[in-house]
Amino acid sequence: MQHNDLIEELRWRGLIHQITDEPGLQKLLASGPQTVYIGFDPTATSLHVGSLMQLMMLRRFQLAGHRPIALVGGATGMIGDPTGKSEERNLLSAEQLQQNVAGIESQMRKFLSFEGENAAILLNNFDWMKGFSYLEFLRDVGKNFPVGTMLGKESVRARLGSEAGLSYTEFSYMLLQAYDFVYLAKQQGCLIQAGGSDQWGNITAGIDLSRRMLGKQVFGLTAPLLTTGDGKKMGKTERGAVWLDRQQTSPYAFYQYWINVSDEDVMRCIAYLTEIDRQEYDSLADATQSDPGRRAAQKRLAEWMTVFVHGDDGIRSALAASKILFGGEIEDVDDAGLNEIFADVPSQELPRDLLAGEGLWVVEALQQAGLAKSGGEARRSIKEGGVYLNNERLTDMDRRLGESDLASETVMVLRKGKRNYALLRFKTDG
Structure with missing residues (x-):
């Protein structure tokens, strides 16, 4: 230029x-x-x-x-x-x-x-x-x-x-x-x-x-100030400001912030904050107008911003975390990562010794997690194929859960249906 x-x-x-x-x-x-x-x-x-x-x-x-x-x-x-x-x-x-x-x-x-x-x-x-x-x-x-x-x-x-x-x-x-x-x-x-x-x-x-x-x-x-269409300052969430420091706002949370920007605000954000050129900008604007459901502009904005602020490893971890939230395989994730991904998901803390010996009966686990009100409801959900442990479908209602079933150091991820998640945290006393 x-x-x-x-x-x-x-x-x-x-x-x-x-x-x-x-x-x-x-x-x-x-x-x-x-x-x-x-x-x-x-x-x-x-x-x-x-x-x-x-x-x-x-x-x-x-x-x-x-x-x-x-x-x-x-x-x-x-x-x-x-x-x-x-x-x-x-x-x-x-x-x-x-x-x-x-x-x-x-x-x-x-x-x-x-x-x-x-x-x-x-x-x-x-x-x-x-x-x-x-x-x-x-x-x-x-x-x-x-x-x-x-x-x-x-x-x-x-x-x-x-x-x-x-x-x-x-x-x-x-x-x-x-x-x-x-x-x-x-x-x-x-x-x-x-x-x-x-x-x-x-x-x-x-x-x-x-x-x-x-x-x-x-x-x-x-x-201009960076504001939403209704005049509110951008960069704020229910959990506070969206920081550039990955310790304060993880790459996943950063990526999610941008991918959830409204159609009304997304093209302004691309113009204000990225180096995407005029030709690509116009193409994204057309895509947003003709097929808003694809969210092409939001995906491009989220990708560009995350790479710019957090680098290639940041976008990799953000996309891996996003995939997990939408049912992808859970692997190589620690407690901190799962806590960030499932920050808004209900969780229960249980003693770790429940995983020892015979282990925790999966029907009880679903009840403890709040995903079933009764043992009968839990068994029906498993029989119908709607229960997942760490995003893998459970088919055995007699299954006992042990330490090998943890998704990270202390966390087990349970899901009923497509999006109904709950976490069980197993902590050692003392």
């Missing part, structure tokens, strides 16, 4: 919400490689699905020949951005903040290239903010920032009018973020800041401060 094709690429993908001076930015991008930055709040040890919008924005700039700066807000994170928040965040400890910054930095290295002419740079704004005394900051930076500018921002007005109000600490956040743009323009020649549409007030504040302190024109670009 050429430098001057980037805006066109972003536009067809629906990734341009606002630009401060589009003709000026077009001219700047056409003049040669530029430096662009996006800030990331270190509020957790992992980035989440919502962060992918901004990571992909930096990646698109890099693929077009520009140099991306991923800025981790070690200083601003100590305060917390009040934008879009109804009340003040709890302040993070220095230790927690350091852990979060380290976790986020390691993840970013997976998505951006840190080699070559336009190698990405990871920076932490704490590195330049820690040297300021309070008086120095007020004298050198604060005097260039009109209070009227801050009060005019929608995010500030909304909080000032709310019951929670706005503390002086949070009020200062905009000034700190604005100074980041000044610092990066001066030290790194960075003339472009991008971010989500909720960051427009902070970005334009940085543009104004750069003009006052440096006499330079810098540019701002925002993308």
Whole structure:
């Protein structure tokens, strides 16, 4: 992709919400490689699905020949951005903040290239903010920032009018973020800041401060927020956020999130988050329109995203887990894997010594699992061929279950019918 094709690429993908001076930015991008930055709040040890919008924005700039700066807000994170928040965040400890910054930095290295002419740079704004005394900051930076500018921002007005109000600490956040743009323009020649549409007030504040302190024109670009058709933020489930860290959200759960995206949202997700080209995009859009039952777009989105975030081994494990849930063979899966696959399935814990000696009668096992209300019902289900142990059909109603029938270290998977699963967990006392 050429430098001057980037805006066109972003536009067809629906990734341009606002630009401060589009003709000026077009001219700047056409003049040669530029430096662009996006800030990331270190509020957790992992980035989440919502962060992918901004990571992909930096990646698109890099693929077009520009140099991306991923800025981790070690200083601003100590305060917390009040934008879009109804009340003040709890302040993070220095230790927690350091852990979060380290976790986020390691993840970013997976998505951006840190080699070559336009190698990405990871920076932490704490590195330049820690040297300021309070008086120095007020004298050198604060005097260039009109209070009227801050009060005019929608995010500030909304909080000032709310019951929670706005503390002086949070009020200062905009000034700190604005100074980041000044610092990066001066030290790194960075003339472009991008971010989500909720960051427009902070970005334009940085543009104004750069003009006052440096006499330079810098540019701002925002993308829409990643939301569902009804306006809710994407990347949330009943069990919480969808994280990029596989320890917090497994490849299987990550894959399932994307394959379950609605027809209304799927093409927007493909445009926003993937590098699937226009031709394939149009083909998937046609398939979704003509044969939505195939879910071709959802399958492609889930596959692309899982490979991108978790690699080839991630997609293999996700597909193997999906196959198990739909009746495939259960093999080479540990307790943690089965717990993830069957997270929403009812389970019962039984003493492990039930598997010793003669073992546990399968009819009793079905009753213990809640798949049969009586011994008679259990026997009928087995006779009719509707009972499965670890996804293999059971035909012998006199069968006794032992340790060799466990699917993993402690778990046995029982199923009645096509989708009625239950787990039995066999734990050793003590």
